Amino acid sequence: MAQYFGTEPAPANSPVILKAEEYLKTNLEFTWVPADSYKDKLNIMLASGKLPMVVYVPDNSASFVAACKAGAFWELGPYIKQYKNLRTIPDIVLWNSSIDGKIYGIPRSRTLGRNGIVYRKDWAKNVGITKLETIDDLYNMLKKFTYNDPDKNGKNDTYGMYECSYNGPFYIAVVWFGGPNGWGLNKNGQLVPSFLTNAYMEALKFWRKLYQEKIFNHDFPSVPGARWEDYYSQGKAGVKIDVIDSANRIYNGLLKNGLIPKDAKDTDIMDIKLAVKTKYGLRNMPTAGYAGYLMVSKTSVKDMNTFKKVMSILDKFGDKTMQDLFGYGLPNRHYKLVDGKIDPIQNLPAELSREISGVNQVLHFYPTNGGTPRYMTPLLQLQADMQALNEKLNILVPNPALPLQAMSQTYIKRGVTLDNMIEDARVKYIAGQLNDQGFKKVLDNWRKQGGDQIIKEVNALYRQYRKNIPYKEDLYKILNP
Secondary structure (H helix, E strand, C coil), X not given: CEEECCCCCCCCCCHHHHHXXXXXXXXXXXXXXXXXXXXXXXXXXXXXXXXXXXXXXXXCCHHHHHHHHCCCECCCHHHHCXXXXXXXXXXXXXXXXXXXXXXXXXXXXXXXXXXXXXXXHHHHHHCCCCCXXXXXXXXXXXXXXXXXXCCCCCCCCCEEECCCCCCHHHHHHHHXXXXXXXXXXXXXXXXXXXXXXXXXXXXXXXXXXXXXXXXXXXXXXXXXXXXXXXXXXXXXXEEEEEECCHHHHHHHHHHHCCCCCCCCCHXXXXXXXXXXXXXXECCECCCCCEEEEEEEECCCCCCHHHHHHHHHHHHHCCCHHHHHHHHHCCECCCEEEECCXXXXXXXXXXXHHXXXXXXXXXXXXXXXXXXXXXXXXHHHHHHHXXXXXXXXXXXXCCCCCCCCHHHCHHHHHHHHHHHHHHHHHHHXXXXXXXXXXXXXHHHHHHHHHHHHHHHHHHHHHHHHHHHHCCCCHHHHECCCC
């Protein structure tokens, strides 16, 4: 069972799926569920106990953790190293995706150093900006992109950045200000959540200043994350603090909307920075290194022989043939080979586009970059280079509690309510509806209503699993506690 985006998933008679069945020497039967309703469908399936052989699980929600503990899925940890592709999963990703110190799913690979700042290079040139190194440089850029007519249309119709209900950009800034990525280690050797640190308050005050100066849109809490990038493609804002690979999507959107010259070089329109320096140096927030899991159900896979056959097929999903096939489709139908590299055909007819719709959602992408290399434009190459540099510079701040919080019994019971309490206060503080005292009162309530107990439980788990964490404590110490 897998999710799909768009209007329709690939049909069973898609030549891409038929080719995969020929290569794998097996029949593939997909249960497709729209991404918007996938979690609801999954919870219904988990409650019914009737699961297909392989299930995509998007996150470690309470229902998923409970299902693992109840024995709904095979524990994969003891077997992963037996398979040539699966054994390439990095230890840090296995740790991040673990539950109770065990591996229940094959994580779907994502680049750790994926976050950064993408911005309109042509706008920067128009307003006379030549550098983006520090937090002050960023503020200067945001302000000029708002008030100095960066698109030269004679109208006051742009923002420095565009915000939405997704809080990722704010939490990236918390790390810039010396805070933890989710949870970090204080001077007493205790893990604490980011919103209890000075760094969080510094980031909060910075965001409120931007709000008060109308440097981003005031309707941000009601803007859905799914539409966020559209505003950049419509030329309404110039700085996006997010995944680096959004640079090329914004460029293509601007091109499609006729907002930049057709012959403009992509790297003259968009540029990328990893992060901006504060007094705590250059720091950045990594991704978890994965996006959901592929799980093997015990309901449908009842014996060891069948389990090994399923694992063998999942391992082959990492072969070059499968990464090319489910990643891009068929040559000369869905992509062209240019100098031996894959160049996807743009604007495919609907019937051809549907043939590959959703199939990449069942790939785990291990080994990473295991398929035929993609043809790179200068901007695509810049994105790849910057992602690699993110990891090479050793500036990524890991979250040691990533797999621990979901195991806290109090978090399982009250986590959603408590998370919403903090998020609501964050939005109200930025919008000026809550002052420092009011925000502190919310934190006190959070502590009383279960927060202190979550901290206690997460730290108990930390002491239990500390030896399993594949990186040094220095990397997640809080610099601005």
